[in-house]
Amino acid sequence: MLAAAGSGRCLGCVPMSNASVWPATASWTGGALSLGGVAAADLAAEYGTPVYVLDEADFRARARTWQEALPDGDVHYGGKAFLCPEVVRWLDGLGLSLDVCTGGELAVAQAGGMPPERVVFHGNNKSRDELRRAVTWGVGCVVLDSFTELDRLAALAREHGVRQRVMIRVTPGVDALTHRSIATGGEDSKFGFSLAAGHAARAVRRVREEDSLELHGLHSHIGSQILRLDGFAQAAERMCAFARASDVERLDLGGGLGIRYTPDGQPPPTPDELVTVLRKHTAGLRLSVEPGRSIAGPSTVALYRVGTVKGGYVSVDGGMSDNPRPAMYGAPYTAARASGGEGAARRRVHVVGKHCESGDVLVRDVALPEDVAPGDLLAVPASGAYQRSMASNYNHVPRPPVVAVRDGAARVIVRRETEEDLLRLYV
Numbered sequence: 001m002l003a004a005a006g007s008g009r010c011l012g013c014v015p016m017s018n019a020s021v022w023p024a025t026a027s028w029t030g031g032a033l034s035l036g037g038v039a040a041a042d043l044a045a046e047y048g049t050p051v052y053v054l055d056e057a058d059f060r061a062r063a064r065t066w067q068e069a070l071p072d073g074d075v076h077y078g079g080k081a082f083l084c085p086e087v088v089r090w091l092d093g094l095g096l097s098l099d100v101c102t103g104g105e106l107a108v109a110q111a112g113g114m115p116p117e118r119v120v121f122h123g124n125n126k127s128r129d130e131l132r133r134a135v136t137w138g139v140g141c142v143v144l145d146s147f148t149e150l151d152r153l154a155a156l157a158r159e160h161g162v163r164q165r166v167m168i169r170v171t172p173g174v175d176a177l178t179h180r181s182i183a184t185g186g187e188d189s190k191f192g193f194s195l196a197a198g199h200a201a202r203a204v205r206r207v208r209e210e211d212s213l214e215l216h217g218l219h220s221h222i223g224s225q226i227l228r229l230d231g232f233a234q235a236a237e238r239m240c241a242f243a244r245a246s247d248v249e250r251l252d253l254g255g256g257l258g259i260r261y262t263p264d265g266q267p268p269p270t271p272d273e274l275v276t277v278l279r280k281h282t283a284g285l286r287l288s289v290e291p292g293r294s295i296a297g298p299s300t301v302a303l304y305r306v307g308t309v310k311g312g313y314v315s316v317d318g319g320m321s322d323n324p325r326p327a328m329y330g331a332p333y334t335a336a337r338a339s340g341g342e343g344a345a346r347r348r349v350h351v352v353g354k355h356c357e358s359g360d361v362l363v364r365d366v367a368l369p370e371d372v373a374p375g376d377l378l379a380v381p382a383s384g385a386y387q388r389s390m391a392s393n394y395n396h397v398p399r400p401p402v403v404a405v406r407d408g409a410a411r412v413i414v415r416r417e418t419e420e421d422l423l424r425l426y427v
């Protein structure tokens with residue numbers, strides 16, 4: 001465990017807000033970054049690089065902001081953004097519920113001791129085995145995504161003598177104005193039951209015919225990294241009308257609120273602003289939401305060590321294996337030197353990874369100190385969502401650890417993968 005950053009001087013502390021790309025406890029002294037009261041340079045020396053540094057206070061504060069925005073509803077954290085047993089324990093302590101979408105995420109929820117009744121199980125292709133595990137563990141709710149699954153779950157619940165609570169995932173036919181790979185509410189989608197085609201209404205009827213299923217509510221999720229409220233409002237209006245027509249009292253309107261990745265990026269609406277829009281249409285209904293990125297994303301900074309500098313290319317010791325988002329979605333990021341040395345003139349460079357393709361760019365066209373050099377530490381903020389959770393072993397690169405920082409102390413909550421871990425997989 002690391003001790004507090006030496007200087008104790010906090011220059012330019014960045015308050016937690018939707019306008020900043022740095023976590024709540026980030027501070028800069030002489031161009032050197034500290035997080036949670038621990039110097040980035042010390043974190044890199046102790047835990048190596050690349051490393052994800054998670055500001056626990058920031059994560060917790062964002063979770064609480066959602067709870068405060070919806071005091072008469074339920075907040076289910078979208079575990080796909082980032083999950084590990086320690087985070088499950090934080091969520092449990094805070095009183096949040098947890099959305100999981102695979103057997104693996106279910107296993108992490110169990111390992112972290114989440115009460116099963118606060119777990120919601122999503123997914124468009126849950127296997128019989130996954131459903132059995134959910135039913136026998138006693139998950140609070142399964143979100144049905146197809147008629148095949150409806151039959152499968154009804155039979156399993158009957159077999160186990162359980163009346164399983166379910167929600168029906170509805171495709172509201174809404175364009176969320178986000179990258180097409182992460183838009184999920186449009187008519188042509190692999191997710192859910194179409195509202196327009198009447199499949200959602202048929203699913204409601206079918207669930208009500210099954211003694212082993214209890215209709216708990218309706219669900220929609222229109223996509224992710226959404227920065228405008230129009231799509232949410234449209235979905236809320238349609239879902240609310242459908243809920244009233246179907247005599248259903250609970251509505252889960254999913255996650256999807258975007259975050260800011262770069263200082264000049266569009267600031268996202270706050271949870272409060274989003275809930276206000278949802279509430280306009282859903283008065284009288286019990287509402288739940290499933291934020292993932294907007295809690296985990298801003299909490300974490302990725303630290304990399306510069307290995308080579310060649311013209312406009314600054315190569316670091318990670319890349320698309322620890323952050324596939326730029327390559328997959330053209331996602332913008334920013335970077336800053338974290339190891340000190342303010343005031344130098346700047347030049348525009350690309351921060352690139354160590355993988356064997358040209359698309360392995362972590363940050364495109366960013367201004368870094370002109371004298372950026374091998375050995376420098378670079379920090380990439382807004383790295384908490386869909387990075388460690390989507391990391392791969394491309395080129396047999398082991399995945400980085402996650403280190404939580406808080407009140408001047410650091411501790412590993414996900415250990416670094418090793419080459420031995422990878423070699424153990426092979427026969």
Ligand SMILES: Cc1ncc(COP(=O)(O)O)c(C=O)c1O
Binds near residue numbers: 078294
């Ligand atoms: C069903 C469901 N709920 C919640 C989320 C979390 O979304 P976000 O991380 O964008 O808040 C997702 C992912 O987009 C999802 O598919």
Ligand SMILES: N[C@@H](CCCC[NH3+])C(=O)O
Binds near residue numbers: 182224329390
């Ligand atoms: N993986 C996507 C988000 C997926 C949302 C999950 N339903 C991203 O990195 O932006």
